[in-house]
Ligand SMILES: Nc1ncnc2c1ncn2[C@@H]1O[C@H](COP(=O)(O)OP(=O)(O)O)[C@@H](O)[C@H]1O
């Protein structure tokens with residue numbers, strides 16, 4: 001319910017709800033303003049803008065923003081992803097098909113294979129690739145011109161990008177979790193598109209449990225709508241939203257079963273930590289990457305979990321949320337630890 005990753009069945013809904021222009025894109029004021037300048041500047045000079053990197057947790061609007069960049073430029077967008085670019089040849093084919101001014105979107109760019117990444121350096125810098133023909137001592141490399149284009153890369157793990165790749169982006173937008181009032185705005189927009197009778201208090205209730213993530217807000221809205229239509233008269237009031245979210249096991253802080261399982265294991269099995277993420281993942285029967293990328297960013301942001309050099313630690317707030325008394329050594333809310341990637 002609360003995973004920030006899109007379910008395959010959600011894809012159609014997502015494209016209906018995706019903002020199409022920068023003016024429709026809610027929140028992220030900093031990234032939006034910076035991007036506006038980058039795009040406007042380039043358009044005035046009549047050149048494709050610098051390459052753009054968008055980084056941040058899933059569901060915050062990276063893919064939407066990439067499409068918006070192309071729309072604002074009036075350019076075509078070609079979409080691929082890091083894992084799809086396993087061989088440099090796959091990338092060479094994409095690059096050589098680009099038309100001047102195109103936007104090339106590479107999702108999950110941190111997962112690109114090394115040979116493709118190296119080809120990308122030259123392409124980004126000089127709009128050129130060297131295609132190697134043949135093998136062994138007889139191999140020759142043929143330089144190939146490519147049309148000036150703008151690369152837009154998206155990543156949930158910017159720490160995993162190599163320095164040389166990161167350096168070749170002219171602009172990096174760091175996407176932040178959304179404030180509740182911004183999520184209410186996202187919800188109002190979605191409700192209008194979907195024809196849901198969403199009351200302000202209903203929006204407030206859903207926004208507060210959406211983990212700062214528009215994708216989750218939209219998903220909760222669809223589930224609450226089902227409940228409102230089946231068990232009530234269709235109107236999404238605060239009471240209807242509350243009752244619906246109770247059915248789906250979403251608590252008042254937006255934590256779901258897995259988040260609570262993680263906190264509970266951390267507190268009850270490991271005395272509040274520190275404990276390594278893999279150990280914690282085993283304790284809840286999940287993959288470490290799921291715990292790390294799906295649960296943790298929000299638990300950290302909500303001030304319940306701290307990532308320390310020695311492992312994960314439950315804060316006093318986490319103990320309290322589970323109805324337990326925190327031990328004296330539990331870090332307080334808002335404790336700042338050195339960030340670890
Ligand atoms: N700023 C925003 N304003 C309105 N809706 C948004 C915004 N950001 C994301 N969304 C909604 O959330 C969904 C997921 O966004 P997406 O761009 O796919 O996120 P990401 O690529 O970062 O995982 C989109 O379909 C869209 O409906």
Ligand SMILES: [Mg+2]
Pocket residue numbers: 062063064107154
């Ligand atoms: Mg995406």
